[in-house]
Amino acid sequence: VTLEEARALDAADPLSHCRDRFRLPSGKIYLDGNSLGALPADAPARVARTIEQEWGNHLIESWNRHGWIDAPVTIAAKLAPIVGARPDELLIADSTSVNLFKLLAAAIRARPGRRVVLSEEGNFPTDLYIVQGLQRLIPDLELRTASADCIDEALSEDVAVLMLTHVDYRSARRHDMAARTAAAHRAGALALWDLSHSAGVVELELAGCGADLAVGCGYKYLNGGPGAPSFLFVASALQEQLENVLSGWMGHAAPFEFDAAYRPRDGIGRFLTGTPSIVALAALEAGLDSFDGVTVAAVEAKTRALTDFFIACVEARCPGLALASPRDSRNRGGHVIFAHPGGYAIVQALIARGIVGDFRAPDQMRFGFAALYNRFEDAWLAAEAVFDLIETGAWAQPQFHRRSRVT
Numbered sequence: 001v002t003l004e005e006a007r008a009l010d011a012a013d014p015l016s017h018c019r020d021r022f023r024l025p026s027g028k029i030y031l032d033g034n035s036l037g038a039l040p041a042d043a044p045a046r047v048a049r050t051i052e053q054e055w056g057n058h059l060i061e062s063w064n065r066h067g068w069i070d071a072p073v074t075i076a077a078k079l080a081p082i083v084g085a086r087p088d089e090l091l092i093a094d095s096t097s098v099n100l101f102k103l104l105a106a107a108i109r110a111r112p113g114r115r116v117v118l119s120e121e122g123n124f125p126t127d128l129y130i131v132q133g134l135q136r137l138i139p140d141l142e143l144r145t146a147s148a149d150c151i152d153e154a155l156s157e158d159v160a161v162l163m164l165t166h167v168d169y170r171s172a173r174r175h176d177m178a179a180r181t182a183a184a185h186r187a188g189a190l191a192l193w194d195l196s197h198s199a200g201v202v203e204l205e206l207a208g209c210g211a212d213l214a215v216g217c218g219y220k221y222l223n224g225g226p227g228a229p230s231f232l233f234v235a236s237a238l239q240e241q242l243e244n245v246l247s248g249w250m251g252h253a254a255p256f257e258f259d260a261a262y263r264p265r266d267g268i269g270r271f272l273t274g275t276p277s278i279v280a281l282a283a284l285e286a287g288l289d290s291f292d293g294v295t296v297a298a299v300e301a302k303t304r305a306l307t308d309f310f311i312a313c314v315e316a317r318c319p320g321l322a323l324a325s326p327r328d329s330r331n332r333g334g335h336v337i338f339a340h341p342g343g344y345a346i347v348q349a350l351i352a353r354g355i356v357g358d359f360r361a362p363d364q365m366r367f368g369f370a371a372l373y374n375r376f377e378d379a380w381l382a383a384e385a386v387f388d389l390i391e392t393g394a395w396a397q398p399q400f401h402r403r404s405r406v407t
């Protein structure tokens with residue numbers, strides 16, 4: 001595979017114009033959209049407008065005048081085509097962890113007599129930690145985990161919720177959402193999907209799959225900025241049946257009547273808790289706007305082509321390196337894992353050369369490909385750098401072994 005081939009693929013890429021929608025530092029190849037997406041070019045002005053004009057000039061009036069109070073719903077509407085849901089089934093609020101708590105608690109309460117949350121072994125830790133926290137409140141609650149291939153068999157009659165991460169944060173293995181949701185429903189359970197590594201990466205049809213509940217990060221492929229608020233989805237048919245136990249005033253039917261008793265809003269708004277984070281929402285809106293005019297089918301097609309190309313480049317140059325992601329791009333998300341015992345140091349050495357990926361313990365080098373701004377050329381150059389580091393052993397230098405708090 002040659003650099004010329006990579007450049008020819010870039011020249012033929014129907015999404016190549018989207019790269020200009022981002023401010024990418026020169027001299028860097030950024031393959032870490034799965035931990036923090038790049039800065040949308042419009043985000044600084046969008047955030048400055050919120051701060052200077054809205055907050056600065058109109059102060060408290062802005063809640064009405066600039067629609068701040070409805071921002072969790074109006075901005076969520078921009079996510080609807082990305083995840084295949086109706087706008088009134090989506091909300092932007094809180095972190096993914098907090099939204100998991102709200103939706104899991106609601107789902108468990110909606111399935112009285114069932115005491116199991118079924119999840120996958122090796123799921124992202126926060127998903128499992130939130131269930132462990134709920135176990136302290138609901139003493140007979142069981143957290144059961146099964147391997148990805150054994151989920152259906154583990155769906156016994158005592159399962160209240162099946163909670164799966166659609167694209168695994170390490171392997172990038174992609175679940176068949178329609179099939180697993182149908183299996184959960186056959187067992188009488190609700191299906192809750194974590195879409196943190198799926199939204200803005202692969203085609204999603206939450207409504208078409210009959211999914212009940214979903215959550216996902218705003219700061220990864222949606223490019224919402226560090227600590228961006230997360231999104232949640234509740235199927236419209238379920239909204240009136242479910243209760244938000246984090247029953248804060250923003251989910252109240254009439255927050256400005258200051259009633260002593262909680263009374264939930266109709267619809268998706270009841271899953272709000274406290275005051276929305278307006279500045280952060282402004283940045284996330286710029287991130288969602290970077291998908292303007294782009295179909296998720298085109299995003300998925302490019303994601304699959306880019307990741308296939310990267311795998312081909314790495315395997316051609318480094319035949320000894322083990323692919324730890326599914327080989328078939330239909331079963332994969334937007335990142336690729338190669339395992340190596342020196343993985344941490346290799347990733348640090350790559351970063352020193354301006355090629356940014358990340359590392360997931362124990363030995364996984366993770367390279368995320370964002371269809372809106374990554375190029376085939378980036379994939380080729382990154383593979384060459386991996387080859388060079390391994391061939392020369394340059395990664396073994398002591399400075400690349402020093403561990404930072406965030407990997």
Ligand SMILES: Cc1ncc(COP(=O)(O)O)c(C=O)c1O
Nearest residue numbers: 095096097124126165169194196
């Ligand atoms: C699958 C998955 N779920 C949840 C999270 C954490 O989300 P938050 O920090 O918004 O709670 C992550 C973070 O990487 C993730 O990968």
